[in-house]
Amino acid sequence: MRATPRTWVRPRPQTVVPVVTDRVQRRALTIELAIVGVLTFGFSALSAILSLIELQVSVGVGNATVALNPSRSSVGAIDFLRQLMSAARLYAIAALGAYLLWRGGIVARRVGLGRIRTPDIPPGLVLAAVIGLPGLALVAAARALGMNAHLVPSETDGAWWRWPLYILLAIGNAAAEEIVVVAYFITRLRQLGVGENTSMAASAVLRGGYHLYQGIGAGIGNIAMGVIFGRYYQLTSRVWPLVIAHAVIDVVAFVGYALAHDHLGWVG
Numbered sequence: 001m002r003a004t005p006r007t008w009v010r011p012r013p014q015t016v017v018p019v020v021t022d023r024v025q026r027r028a029l030t031i032e033l034a035i036v037g038v039l040t041f042g043f044s045a046l047s048a049i050l051s052l053i054e055l056q057v058s059v060g061v062g063n064a065t066v067a068l069n070p071s072r073s074s075v076g077a078i079d080f081l082r083q084l085m086s087a088a089r090l091y092a093i094a095a096l097g098a099y100l101l102w103r104g105g106i107v108a109r110r111v112g113l114g115r116i117r118t119p120d121i122p123p124g125l126v127l128a129a130v131i132g133l134p135g136l137a138l139v140a141a142a143r144a145l146g147m148n149a150h151l152v153p154s155e156t157d158g159a160w161w162r163w164p165l166y167i168l169l170a171i172g173n174a175a176a177e178e179i180v181v182v183a184y185f186i187t188r189l190r191q192l193g194v195g196e197n198t199s200m201a202a203s204a205v206l207r208g209g210y211h212l213y214q215g216i217g218a219g220i221g222n223i224a225m226g227v228i229f230g231r232y233y234q235l236t237s238r239v240w241p242l243v244i245a246h247a248v249i250d251v252v253a254f255v256g257y258a259l260a261h262d263h264l265g266w267v268g
Contacts, residue, residue: 124244142217
C-alpha cells in the first residue's frame with residue numbers, strides 16, 4: 001500500500017481480519033484481552049503509574065535514578081540465572097501473543113508474523129533512526145525540565161556474560177512489546193470492530209503507560225513511538241521491521257551506555 005496523507009489518517013488495512021459478530025465469541029475475545037493485559041503490559045502500565053506517583057511524592061521524579069537492567073543478586077551465578085529468566089519471560093510473552101492469534105484461527109503471515117524477510121531490515125533500521133535520535137533529544141530535554149528520572153540503561157561493570165544478556169534482553173523487549181502491544185492488540189481490536197485510529201491510539205497509550213516509571217518524558221516519547229509503530233503496522237501488516245527497530249534502539253541503549261557512560265552525563 002502506498003502511504004498517502006489520507007491513508008495515514010484513515011488507513012485501509014491490507015490484512016483482512018473479519019469482525020466477530022457472535023456475542024459469545026466477542027465476549028471471549030474481550031475476556032482474553034483483559035487476561036493478556038493483566039499478565040503483560042496492562043498490569044505493567046498500572047504498576048508504572050504507581051511507581052511514578054511514588055517517585056514524585058518521595059524525592060521528585062527529576063531527582064530519582066531508575067536502573068533499567070539492575071543486578072538481581074550479589075551472587076554472580078544467581079544474578080545470571082535471574083537475568084536469563086527475565087529474558088525467557090519476554091520471549092514467552094511474545095510467543096503467547098502469536099500463539100493466541102494462531103489458536104484463534106488467524107494465519108501468522110496475515111498479521112505480519114510470518115518469516116522474517118530481508119526487505120524487513122531496511123525499514124527497521126530507518127524506524128530505529130527516526131525514533132532513536134529524536135528520543136535522545138527528548139530524554140535530555142525531559143531531564144532538564146525535571147520530567148524524567150536519571151536513567152541507567154545498564155551496569156557499567158560486571159561479568160563478561162552481561163554483554164550477550166543485554167542483547168538477549170533487548171531483542172526480548174522488542175519481540176514482546178511489538179508482537180503483543182502492536183500485532184496482537186491491534187488485531188484483536190479489529191476483530192471487535194474498533195476503528196483503526198482508535199486501536200492505534202489505544203496501543204500507543206498502552207506503550208506510553210508502562211514506561212511511566214521512567215518519568216513523564218518517557219511516557220510521552222513512547223506514546224509518539226507507539227503512534228508511528230502502530231500506524232506503520234496498520235499500513236504494511238509487517239511487525240518484524242518494528243521488532244528490528246526496537247531491538248536496535250535497545251541494544252544501542254544498553255550496550256552503548258555501558259561502553260560510553262563516562263561521556264553521557266547529559267543524559268542523566
